[in-house]
């Protein structure tokens with residue numbers, strides 16, 4: 001295998017929802033319609049609603065062509081990464097191009113705020129799985145958690161989700177991110193439930209701040225409480241468990257580069273890195289020690305786990 005560095009691809013990384021996910025990153029860091037309090041990409045970035053050709057689609061497809069030949073194999077090609085992917089005006093062309101290259105299913109992780117636009121829905125309809133977010137069932141909670149662009153209205157946003165569900169025949173997995181004390185009381189849950197009944201997702205997946213986040217108010221919800229909330233929703237939601245994929249011996253490329261590229265995207269634990277890159281723990285531990293020594297990464301404890309993050 002070669003040691004090519006990729007500008008638009010990362011992983012495969014362990015995804016708690018998609019297994020080994022080959023990430024495709026098509027917008028610059030923190031280019032987003034929102035500024036969520038739980039965002040792992042930093043804080044206080046200006047939101048935008050401007051769709052543009054942020055990354056050249058041919059260059060992205062060129063990297064993908066190489067990566068698919070290079071391995072390791074992925075369960076999904078996931079369009080996500082450093083911001084909101086539906087802000088890329090070439091999203092539909094990208095998925096068409098991926099279809100020419102591989103049969104690996106395509107997923108889009110989106111905050112869903114642009115699904116009120118017909119052309120965004122047309123682009124997203126090309127994917128096999130779309131994973132939009134809905135963290136609030138009312139405008140005030142939406143503002144508190146997601147800090148949306150001032151021109152984004154809550155009703156327009158959720159009506160976009162409802163409309164997309166009507167048009168889309170693929171898998172629609174709704175993610176709800178819970179922040180203790182903000183969207184966890186009875187009223188907040190009932191408001192969410194009302195919208196979910198209209199959206200009719202195939203799955204509901206509950207998440208909370210298990211990784212370090214920049215805003216301390218994005219408080220972690222304890223697993224027992226998340227399980228209680230899951231039982232209140234319909235279809236019954238699942239709490240996204242920690243990824244526990246196979247750790248193989250398939251050492252690929254430059255280990256240090258691969259680990260660093262992964263940590264540039266988001267904080268990861270030792271298990272995350274081993275599973276995502278197919279590396280054995282002792283190799284990853286060695287690489288992490290070197291990166292810490294060189295002050296290229298930091299280590300932060302959260303709960304029982306240590307998370308590593310690129311500087």
Ligand code: SF4
Nearest residue numbers: 032034035036039111
């Ligand atoms: S939608 Fe995602 S990328 Fe955008 S601010 Fe929220 S967490 Fe960050």
